[in-house]
């Protein structure tokens with residue numbers, strides 16, 4: 001039962017009592033009930049609580065809460081309310097209103113109701129990872145005007161929750177059951193910096209055009225391990241990292257990256273890409289790291305020799321059958337270009353002894369090139 005009963009001593013009384021976290025436990029039993037030494041009211045003084053029978057020879061049992069109010073079995077300390085791994089099936093009541101971080105991960109919570117977070121106006125971070133959430137009331141977050149981090153990964157959500165707080169900076173909602181990302185999902189979310197939404201059953205046309213357009217400050221988006229077939233259009237120009245690995249993307253079109261002058265890392269490994277359109281790299285002039293490994297490319301993507309900053313290019317495990325001496329490096333050394341620090345080309349059908357060493361004249365060090373052998377699967 002509830003914690004009062006754990007002290008064994010109150011056995012007869014506690015079954016009948018309503019659960020009271022504060023005050024009720026906050027006494028030390030000495031000679032007789034009510035003579036506790038704390039300033040908290042002793043149990044017999046509490047209104048509505050029946051007298052606790054006198055129990056002689058009580059061992060030294062001190063049960064004390066850390067704050068005035070804390071949900072049963074949770075720990076409340078310095079504005080952090082820690083309720084993880086408790087087998088909870090719903091959001092507990094009596095969460096201290098000054099809480100800034102509420103950790104509810106690894107429970108079995110199925111639903112968030114309208115008023116569950118009503119009093120948590122100062123909440124900065126809400127962690128609900130690994131629960132069984134299917135329903136979030138459309139007004140559940142409406143009091144959370146200061147929420148910056150919302151972690152909803154590993155749940156059973158079928159859609160992005162409605163009315164996310166506009167203060168949100170980080171949304172993690174991977175490993176759910178989301179099938180569609182609507183334009184309205186992220187409307188006005190101008191403070192989002194990090195968005196992680198991979199491992200959802202998204203497929204072709206699941207992401208509405210312009211769904212991310214309002215994320216004017218976003219710098220990191222990851223949508224990996226889904227069945228999307230193309231790079232979402234209309235991504236914000238603030239983006240510096242885009243991770244779209246392990247999807248079903250078939251080609252890379254130049255206009256997907258129009259105006260993306262901040263993009264520095266692009267992950268497109270483990271897709272089905274057979275073509276990178278000429279002009280793509282010109283649209284992402286500050287790219288440093290490009291992952292196109294484990295795809296179906298038959299040639300090195302165009303535009304690498306002209307690109308000034310790109311340093312790492314993963315092209316291993318593709319179908320590249322030939323590599324020309326002008327594929328990576330500009331023809332002359334008076335062209336300003338950063339040296340490559342990593343190029344991977346192994347597991348391609350090109351016979352590596354046919355690749356001219358001069359091909360890699362703008363690579364920092366020989367060890368930066370991984371050529372290797374091709375093994376037929």
Ligand SMILES: *[C@@H]1O[C@H](CO)[C@@H](O)[C@H](O)[C@H]1NC(C)=O
Nearest residue numbers: 199200201202203225226227
């Ligand atoms: C992608 O599609 C395949 C085949 O239809 C399906 O088995 C798989 O579960 C899908 N993956 C995701 C993440 O939805």
Ligand SMILES: *[C@@H]1O[C@H](CO)[C@@H](O)[C@H](O)[C@H]1NC(C)=O
Nearest residue numbers: 277278279280282302303306
């Ligand atoms: C790619 O575009 C550039 C500049 O527009 C052009 O010079 C080059 O010939 C094109 N390459 C291919 C393979 O079409």
